[in-house]
Amino acid sequence: MDTRAFDFELPRERIAQAPVEPRDRAxxxxxxxxGGEARDSLVRDLPDWLRPGDLLVLNDTRVLPARVQGRRETGGQVELLFLEPVLPGTLLTPESTEVAPGADVWRAxxxxxxxxxxxxxxxxxxxxxxxxxxxxAESGYWLARLEPGQGGHVGTTTEELMAIAGAMPLPPYIERxxxxxxxxxxxxxxARKPGAVAAPTAGLHLTEDLLQRLDAMGVRQATVTLHVGAGTFLPVTxxxxxDHRMHSERFELGEEAAAEVRACRERxxxxxxxxxxxxxxxxxxxxRDPDFERDIVEARxxxxxxxxxxxSGPRVCDGLFTNFHLPKSTLLxxxxxxxxxxxMRELYRTAIEREYRFYSYGDASLLWRRPT
Known part of the structure; x- marks a missing residue:
């Protein structure tokens, strides 16, 4: 399929630079x-669009303050975006100069x-x-690590040092x-499990109160983990x-979440x-489970x-709660x-005409899988 089918013109003013407050007022x-004509609503009214017995699946990854600014001895500025650990586990000291097996090295x-x-x-x-x-050589990324400077705390990991030296890695279209x-x-x-360099942005709209209201009406919740990488924003070239080569991301789906999907199918x-x-x-x-008309999941x-x-569409998911995405992106x-x-193209035309806010700090959509 031609990639140009997923391109569209987006007015610059539709790109959200800051989030709506409170979260669920998006x-x-x-x-x-x-199908049919898209309906306008608010995230806080999500209970109106779900029903008892449905299952919401949340990504509990936590974004690291992975953007670090540095200065070379020559005075030049350097920016690092730490993506993922390559050899995690070993604590570092200021005196360490070699990469030992298991050293706390990250791709950046x-x-x-x-x-x-x-x-x-x-x-x-x-x-x-x-x-x-x-x-x-292939990716152009650097293998790097953070270390305590002179007088720093011995035995501090790169991840812990990000909390001292780093900032939240807002995507490049947020121009501040x-x-x-x-x-x-x-x-x-x-958010519970640190490891992402970008937020799972649909979840930014949900509040504790909204989740409690959904739970009270019988909408179940399960958590999985996927540590979002920088590749999530890259356009398909x-x-x-x-022919697109997809980026890889670390994930975990536990037994409890797998059981929730099975129970959802049963009810x-x-x-x-x-x-x-x-x-x-x-x-x-x-x-594939012979006891169900639709697939379930296994813990992995x-x-x-x-x-x-x-x-190459969904086998397990019946609906999708998501933000509005970049042109020619894998998310679109x-x-x-x-x-x-x-x-999809009609939905995005509607969103632009009705002045919805796009991308990470923007508004949301609720979609139901087209019958096969």
Missing amino acids: RLLVRPTG MVKPARKIKAGECVACSGGVVARFLERE PATEADTERYQTVY ADRIE GGRVVPVGTTSARVLESCAL AGSTDIFLHPG MLVASFIGVEE
Whole structure:
């Protein structure tokens, strides 16, 4: 399928630069079951669109303050975005200079990457030092780690030092520096497991009160984990979507969540992931069960590069609660895998005409899977 089918023009003023407060006052565009004209609502009214027996699946990843600014000895500025641990586990000391087995080494995007030399250290805020170890030839990413500077605490890990030297990694279309308010606001209220460099943004709309109201009406909740990587925002550059090489992200779906999906099937409920990340976890764990007309999931953990798009659509998910996504992105293609390309394009035309806010801090949509 031609990638251009997923392109669209978005007025710049439709890109949200700050979130709505409170969280659940964001707008919600609902595409009814079976199609039809999209309905305007609010996230706080989500109980009106769900029913007892449904299952919401939440991604409990927690965003790391993974963007770190440094200064070289020459005075030049350097920015690191720590993506994922490569060799996690070993504590570091200021005296360590070699990469030992199991050392706390991370893969990082670096700007400017070409000027950095292997072994170089740059000074960061809070007395933290970033050490560059090796540049990967294929990806262009650096292997790097954070270390305590002189007088720093011995035995502090890179992840812990991010809390001292780092800032929340807001996506590039938010054209302002991260603030102290973003430290809390760019996390879901149920974020538990650190590891993401981008928020599972659909979940940013949910509040403790809303989740309690849904629970009281009989909508069940299950949690999975997918640590969102920077690749989630990258546009598809291949001419055909089938030629796109999908990024990989770490995930976990436990026995409890798998049991919740099975129970939802047994009672005739609908499985509704909150966000594309939860959908990717569920679909990565899809399992055919002869006792059900639809697939269930099995408990699994690892990395997934699943790419949901028209022709390779959902097997487990019945609906999707999600934000409005970038043109030509894999997230937009995932939306189309639920409702079809033309329906997706019509939905986005409607959202633009009705002045919905787009992207991470924008509004949300609720979609139901097109019957197969």
